[in-house]
Amino acid sequence: MTIVSLANDVKVAKVIQQVTQIATLPEVTAKIIQIVEDPKATARDLQNLIKHDVALSAKILKVVNSAFYGLPRQVSSVDRAIVLLGLSTVKNIAVATSMAKLFNGRELSKRFTSRQLWQHSLACGVFCKLLAQARKMDNVDDLFVGGLMHDLGLVVEKQVFSKELGEVIEKAWKEKTDLNTLEQETFEADHQAFGIALATKWKFPHLFQLTTGYHHQPLKASEQYHEITSLAHLADVLAMRKKVGFHMENTPIDAEAIKLLGLSDEQIQEVFDAFDEKYAAAEIVMN
Numbered sequence: 001m002t003i004v005s006l007a008n009d010v011k012v013a014k015v016i017q018q019v020t021q022i023a024t025l026p027e028v029t030a031k032i033i034q035i036v037e038d039p040k041a042t043a044r045d046l047q048n049l050i051k052h053d054v055a056l057s058a059k060i061l062k063v064v065n066s067a068f069y070g071l072p073r074q075v076s077s078v079d080r081a082i083v084l085l086g087l088s089t090v091k092n093i094a095v096a097t098s099m100a101k102l103f104n105g106r107e108l109s110k111r112f113t114s115r116q117l118w119q120h121s122l123a124c125g126v127f128c129k130l131l132a133q134a135r136k137m138d139n140v141d142d143l144f145v146g147g148l149m150h151d152l153g154l155v156v157e158k159q160v161f162s163k164e165l166g167e168v169i170e171k172a173w174k175e176k177t178d179l180n181t182l183e184q185e186t187f188e189a190d191h192q193a194f195g196i197a198l199a200t201k202w203k204f205p206h207l208f209q210l211t212t213g214y215h216h217q218p219l220k221a222s223e224q225y226h227e228i229t230s231l232a233h234l235a236d237v238l239a240m241r242k243k244v245g246f247h248m249e250n251t252p253i254d255a256e257a258i259k260l261l262g263l264s265d266e267q268i269q270e271v272f273d274a275f276d277e278k279y280a281a282a283e284i285v286m287n
């Protein structure tokens with residue numbers, strides 16, 4: 001199944017080729033995704049892989065034992081964590097952990113640092129999780145990571161067009177214009193196109209391709225994905241409103257997409273109010 005047509009664009013493909021030489025997904029993360037996406041794979045396969053990566057094992061245990069997952073008892077082995085949380089959640093922790101590394105580096109623009117983009121990304125992940133919980137969806141953890149990586153395309157642009165990206169962000173901020181339009185003018189594509197192309201190249205699950213590729217224009221995805229893309233859109237809008245780290249004052253809002261999520265104003269307000277505590281917990285474990 002292909003979600004992308006954007007990635008076929010020659011310009012995007014060229015940029016992605018460049019960026020994969022600079023930013024590589026840690027090999028262990030790629031293997032974890034492969035295992036979890038393979039219907040024949042077992043918990044044992046994942047255990048064997050993670051066991052050999054001490055840093056990753058330690059990180060997984062830190063996350064598992066944090067308030068973010070709120071398990072009743074201390075978990076001391078990765079094997080046990082996989083049993084308790086499932087393959088998919090452990091995969092998500094591994095992916096989220098390797099995402100953090102990509103946001104290292106210098107400033108994003110005069111106004112924002114890469115670290116602030118990471119904070120915004122984490123905020124969007126937390127909002128995705130809260131919104132998914134409010135809607136009683138069953139892929140809450142996947143959506144957390146999907147939100148976390150929604151602006152992957154900005155990381156791509158930063159790697160390839162560092163100086164120009166800084167200028168584009170400053171211009172969008174000062175002139176209160178839409179960032180995506182300015183990106184189109186400057187790079188012939190926006191960060192959604194770069195994001196989905198890299199997520200596809202890295203063989204990320206479809207959900208991650210959707211959040212990176214359509215969080216600004218959720219209804220441009222095919223209809224069966226509107227629920228996910230609209231949720232990512234609303235999460236991004238709320239994260240911008242919280243002004244955690246990187247944010248644009250004038251990101252266009254797609255009211256029709258938000259409406260199709262079927263959340264009442266009160267429910268959205270509840271999510272907004274629940275955010276601060278959840279974000280603080282997420283920040284402690286993800287850093």
Ligand SMILES: [Fe+2]
Pocket residue numbers: 150151191215216
């Ligand atoms: Fe974005």
